[in-house]
Amino acid sequence: MANALAILEKRLRKGQRRFTMTEAAAVTGLSLDEARDGLDLLMAKYICRLQVTENGDLIVDFGESLRRRGEKSFSERMNEFREWLWKIFKVIYKAWIALTLIIYFVIFLVIMLALLVAAGSQKGKSRKSPVNLDAVLRVFYAIFRWQTSGGATVFRTDRRGYRYREYQPPSSILKPGKKNFIAAVYDFVFGPARVEVDPLHNPREVAAFLKENRGILLTADLQALAGWNAADAETFFTDCLVRFRGDVKVSENGVVYGQFDEITRGVGEGQPAPLEPSPSSVVRSFSKESTIGSQDGKIEHYWDEYEPEYELTGNSPAYNFAILVMNGFNLLFSFAVLNGLLGRAFVAGEYSEIGYLVDGALHANPATAALLGWIPFIFSALFFLIPLVRWFGIRRARRRRFRNNLRKRFFKAIFNSRGEPRTAKEILRSVNTGAVEEPVSLTTAEKILDELALDLQGEIVVREDGTLAYAFPRIRREMEEAPRLRARRTAVKELGDVIMDSE
Structure with a gap:
């Protein structure tokens, strides 16, 4: 069998990419059985399509260029690399958000209050209030909880009437049932997570479909399940043949189909799959309510799975306004520090002594100007720039x-x-x-x-x-x-x- 594979693979590399069973035997000198086994191994190794002629001959087409199954193209690898860089940036920037947005807001607010108190020569006594340490700890936990979506999904309907799945956001620490404010901050920058399709969703759905339909699979079934075009359906059809050990056959009417015997048997199987009630549409084979068990998943039509909405923030207007105010305050304050506007505002008035003190304190040490000027300014600018580019x-x-x-x-x-x-x-x-x-x-x-x-x-x-x-x-x-x-x-x-x- 290995020899048959090597001989056929050599023909492939010489440029012959399409074979019938008899043709594979003729050009290689192999027997029909050896050619059949060799083609099966080639189909398992390389991506291909199956075609049938009007005379019922089956053609295995490996395309213009050979691609191993599971091998990723250069563009796919580059996309993965870009996604990896984006994930790293998100982790770093979320850490920056947690340490900067809240901390700098508090620092700047304290400085502003101190200036106002000093300028007005106001003195007062602060009244102490009991602090709920548990609530404080939970708030800090929420700040560093960067995953802004839970595992549960809910259904939403967009303004056009399309129903889709959406991750349920984590609840607020202080107000259960309401979206966590820190999660809203992260979503303001990077957007809420969309419900992602499991890479094994289609194969799992096909396996469930085969169990309910007596182990028979056609490309039209795959198109109704996943919305493939003809070429992609043919490619995925051969992938299913390899994955689930199916046999490719051609009916008397010249229709290519797969017959899968092993996938239809299992420990949890009680009764054989029922016959079709009538020779009606293949759409009847897909039942939106049918389930084969948790490991097999749910069989759904392609048209019953609308794509989730793309949202800029996924936040309420109140949350977005609060976040805009907080970051806008940080941006303006850091800009004022960098340009000496903070002290100048007081120098021009009757509080000139305070203004000189502020200018001296902020610019006496370059590290102070960087910590209270450049770092929060760059952070706040990116905070607004990222969602603008995403838009x-x-x-x-x-x-x-x-x-x-x-x-x-x-x-x-x-x-x-x-x-x-x-x-x-x-x-x-x-x-x-x-x-x-x-x-x-x-x-x-x-x-x-x-x-x-x-x-x-x-x-x-x-x-x-x-x-x-x-x-x-x-x-x-x-x-x-x-x-x-x-x-x-x-x-x-x-x-x-x-x-x-x-x-």
């Missing part, structure tokens, strides 16, 4: 999110119509009817359908009445074939009785 990126991200969520709605309409030819108006009617989301215009619908026609190998056809319709023949063909393939599958075998125990 431009968020505008682009929001447009992209809106486009992707619209795409999900049209995806659903296409699959509900089984890929049959439909005019833009007919598809749009399906999208808008009964929707809680905002209505979509015909112009927008036509643009999205043109894009989906390319992504899903669709086509624009002319009906008998002369109207143009969008058809998706590959989706239609696979959706018609899937129920038949599953209906012919014998009941999935259970594990059987245990005949040996290592204990």
Whole structure:
């Protein structure tokens, strides 16, 4: 088997990147069985796509350049490096926030109060109040708790009607149920954390889907689950074959599908997967309410998983105003220190002696000017600059999110119509009817359908009445074939009785 892999790999490196089973045997001199085993090993080693001809021949296509499975491209590595640098900067700056924003605010406030007291020659007695040490410690813990999102998620609905998941922010130490103010400070700069997709979410969802659908998988299933375009669905299909040890097959009608026997059996399995109730849409196979257990996760349509909102701060207006005032005060005060404005304000008035004392104290030692001038000034400027720069990126991200969520709605309409030819108006009617989301215009619908026609190998056809319709023949063909393939599958075998125990 290793010899077969080496021979086929040598052909790949010479530039031959597409094989049929018989072709692989012919050009290498291997037997058909050896060629089949060698291609299986190549598929496990390199990213590839499977194609089928109109005569039912299966083609394995490794693309223009060889890429190992799991190998990251240069752009992906650079993105990871940039993300790593951003994470390091966030940690450093959050530490700076914890030590600077609160501390400098208190220091500057004390200096200002001292100046006002001295200027007005006011003397008073401070009244002591009991201090709750536990509350103080909890406040300091909150300052250095840099994770601004908890593990729990809640559902929100944006202004366009799209429902999405959002992390629940940590509660306030002093006012439970209200967002922690320190978390609001961090979110003001870096924004709230968005609900991230688990890298194993798609494979786990496919595994659950296979258990419920008698171990049969088609690319249309993957598109309905994850929204892949045709090329990406084919690539992920081969990844599933390798990951879950499936066998690739071609039906009598020329449809490529995967048959997975091992993944359908397990200790927790009680009954074999049920047959399809009727040869209807493959969409029936996806049940939003169905769960296979906590380790398998939940099976959801691609169109039922709207992308989370991109928020600038995620804070209430009151919190944002308070943070603006605090940092604005620090920025103005440090600017005044650097330019000698603090003492000058008193020199010009009747408190000239105080002004000279302030100027002398702040500029007698360069370290004092740096600690009370340059450091807080740079910090406060960055505090406002970072969210300003983020705002431009968020505008682009929001447009992209809106486009992707619209795409999900049209995806659903296409699959509900089984890929049959439909005019833009007919598809749009399906999208808008009964929707809680905002209505979509015909112009927008036509643009999205043109894009989906390319992504899903669709086509624009002319009906008998002369109207143009969008058809998706590959989706239609696979959706018609899937129920038949599953209906012919014998009941999935259970594990059987245990005949040996290592204990």
